[in-house]
Amino acid sequence: MRIAIDAMGGDHAPEVNVRGALLAAEEWKDVELILVGDAERMKPYLSDAPSNVQALHADEVIAADDEPVRAVRRKKNASMVVAGRMVREKQADAMISAGNTGALMTTGLLIIGRIEGIERPGLAPVLPTLDGNGVLALDLGANMDASPEHLLQYGIMGSIYRQRVHGINRPRVGLLNVGTEEMKGNELTKAAFGLLKNGPIHFVGNVEARDLMQGTCDVVVCDGFVGNILLKTMEGTASGIMSALKTEFTKSLWSKLAAAVLKPGLSAFKKKLDYTEYGGAPFLGIDGVLIKSHGSSDAHAIKNAVRQARIALQNELVSSISTEISRKRDVKE
């Protein structure tokens, strides 16, 4: 299987992208990796590259602050766009990027294209839970406004991803809502409830934001606006608490000593809360495997994204989604 890596995306590109690719290529010999980016800048890290790693020169780069749609349309030779084109033209089966999220979603939509029958692809990171299993949340920002039908498709795609990539047998799908009772919610969630209930998924009903961290479901669906609020509130609250704790812990000599004793536990715990530890976010509904790695990814994170893409390919993620969606449409017609 062939996986294209946008070597120029992310805060530490291209170094960590190349190093991560080398680590992955060493570990999985059945994978062929194509690093797309500035050949000159990649070169210093490629001296010991194994035979299943190639470099493909692309002379443009999409920056973190580029306006997504314009950048993808104009920079036709950007590393991200070239990687996307490889997937569309079946020269690669999957692509990975740690670059501009908006531009990557645009690349997915405009360059690679959607699976037939999917109205809106959704970005689906795994959010941290206390039990360490995480919860796949979608959509987290690809589409601000959603219809009930979109939420159903998110549920189906998320469920298939959890099965195929994480090996969860009968993933519990929840609808993010303001209460657990069936009649709760806004117009969108009230209308989506019935669709999800009758959908080809293991729907466990409404779930409240406050219970998500307890691991009440394996997949949670919401529109992209609400998903963004959820993710950013988690991040803001966690980082606010952590910085305030740090202040408490450095108040006196005694508290500094005490904090030193607790430090290893705290670090392990901080890692558990860090959703970037759970791997990249798949952009589900695109006609190819597309993994968004966090901008702050290190080589280890890039390697993990390759692992994710590899499992998704081995277990035929895209064709499973396609089959399920077309089956649903056949029933309708």
Added chain:
Amino acid sequence: MRIAIDAMGGDHAPEVNVRGALLAAEEWKDVELILVGDAERMKPYLSDAPSNVQALHADEVIAADDEPVRAVRRKKNASMVVAGRMVREKQADAMISAGNTGALMTTGLLIIGRIEGIERPGLAPVLPTLDGNGVLALDLGANMDASPEHLLQYGIMGSIYRQRVHGINRPRVGLLNVGTEEMKGNELTKAAFGLLKNGPIHFVGNVEARDLMQGTCDVVVCDGFVGNILLKTMEGTASGIMSALKTEFTKSLWSKLAAAVLKPGLSAFKKKLDYTEYGGAPFLGIDGVLIKSHGSSDAHAIKNAVRQARIALQNELVSSISTEISRKRDVKE
């Protein structure tokens, strides 16, 4: 000024409600408090009541799990409904309840009524910030779906509340959104941005959920669905982190000792995160002062709610909102 207190609402009613009223009556002699509830059950705590406290018997109670609209319509002699009726009939200037939130909002809407020109009253608790000033957030659950015009009214009411009750000179009003740029958001926030920008408030633009805890604004507006997700995610993340920390801290004898050293600081910090510490939530847009205290309120929290109601009355909160809203309508016509 006369303040009616629903003596039967909340987890520890009527004891804490009565004790809280007594504390308030001792402190503020210009306040007359009317405790509405089961006379027999209030009696044991009323023996030393000062002269500015009265009890008014009401023989029904709205329970925490009662269906709000039905309960308010049918239980005409419930303590909450009687208190609401007193406000409508100008026998009281304000009311306080720690009971069923949905029923209290229904009491506000159906029994007391809205300020003329207000389309949707909004529930407005203060959420914790790291600087301790908090941020007044509305709407937090009164109306699931909002129009751009509703968000503008939330901004105006929240701004007046922060000025009148918290003494903030020129409150910064933010629009909860997925990014800070003007064109960001869903259909609702995109349309609301222009209205807020031209409104009679100090609008500081879009604010992201992750920055709220940093105290980037004094008032934040959003629809009730999103507000609920925001509040519950904050609660869930904070309590998740706290329980996980507890596990870390009790792992070994050393960590237990270390945690003991840090305990006072941690408790102070936990209090800072607890939004119930910031007082009750006003239900803004109702034609009378209505304060929702948390269900878990103790006597101290009830006393604080009286303080809030008293300041709101002294500073003519309701007529200020009414004047501002009618001025806006005059300009329009």
